[in-house]
Amino acid sequence: MRTVFWRRLDLQGLEKLDLSVTDDGVRATSTILSTEGAGFRLDYDWRLDARWRTKSLELKHLGEGIARHLLIERTAVGWLIDGLRRPDLDHVHDVDISATPFCNTLAIRQLGANPGDELTFDVIYVDAQSLSSVASRQRYIRKSGDVVRYVDLATALGFEADLRVDRDGFVVTYEGLFEQVRCS
Template sequence: MKTLIWKGIFYQSLEYFSLQSDNKNYTAKSKIIGCHKANIYTVEYRILIDKDWFVQDFLIKCEINTIKRIFSGKRNQNQWEINGVVNSKFNNFKFIDISLTPFTNTLPINYLNISENNSQKIDVLYIDVLKHQIRPVQQQYTRTAVNKYLYENIENDFKAEISVDEMGLVTSYPELFEKIAEN
């Protein structure tokens, strides 16, 4: 369906990404390689997403400075099983945000379908791959133009205006990511 490459500016990375579709779901698959500060890393992820853009499950395999780790999550109705354990602090969360990729911004952008000059707050499972943490965060998306969104991380006041294509995939995320190729 779609294949592209993102360049990570802040995380000094390249990401080879593909999005496939069937009658019921989207499947996002990706491979990332990069270095950030003292960390040399590789990441492979697979995310199963329903047609409403809700994450159904994810698997993230990473290696950071030769240390291998896995993050896994499966949504069962409104509960999340994270690395094999049901975690109630993520109940009713529909989205994940993986620190090293702009793809996970596509999920709420496509689901929320916000009209111009409107905004929406959401709760997200934030997966910080380099720190090996999963935690709840609150984010807000404001549609500023047809293909632009103001992204805000409520807990740390981080803001960025991101540009997306017609599929909601990030084309520019200032100082963090740029799409450099697509097929």
């Protein structure tokens, strides 16, 4: 079991992630509190296979007194969103939630270890405030052993940031957005 805390740098927000890794896969459960918009709480239960690829992701959002839910599942026939097949997402490799740097870990763990290695793929981008989901394209470029450049190629076209990561691919600092917080 591993616990990671991240703090938002661009607004008030905190995330507590609990991670469990077994031979069968990975389970990440988290709570995010954010002042974005009118403020919200987002809980997620992310189930990954042994290669750190999404099997399912359940999100529970509470904001402005309204509770909403979203379930994303990878199946043999494609991605399901709340039980409905989404053929527009057939080409998608994995999932990205706007309010957490944990999703970057999934890509970084697949990125080569050598400076200059690149990985470009499509994701289901989930806006944490609205729980809307669309396909988006991203690129990761290894700058050094512990620095990866993130480049958004669709949803936030032109956005780029350096991510400093630990040996397991977890974001330590995400330029301008997140930093890991150590507990004493």
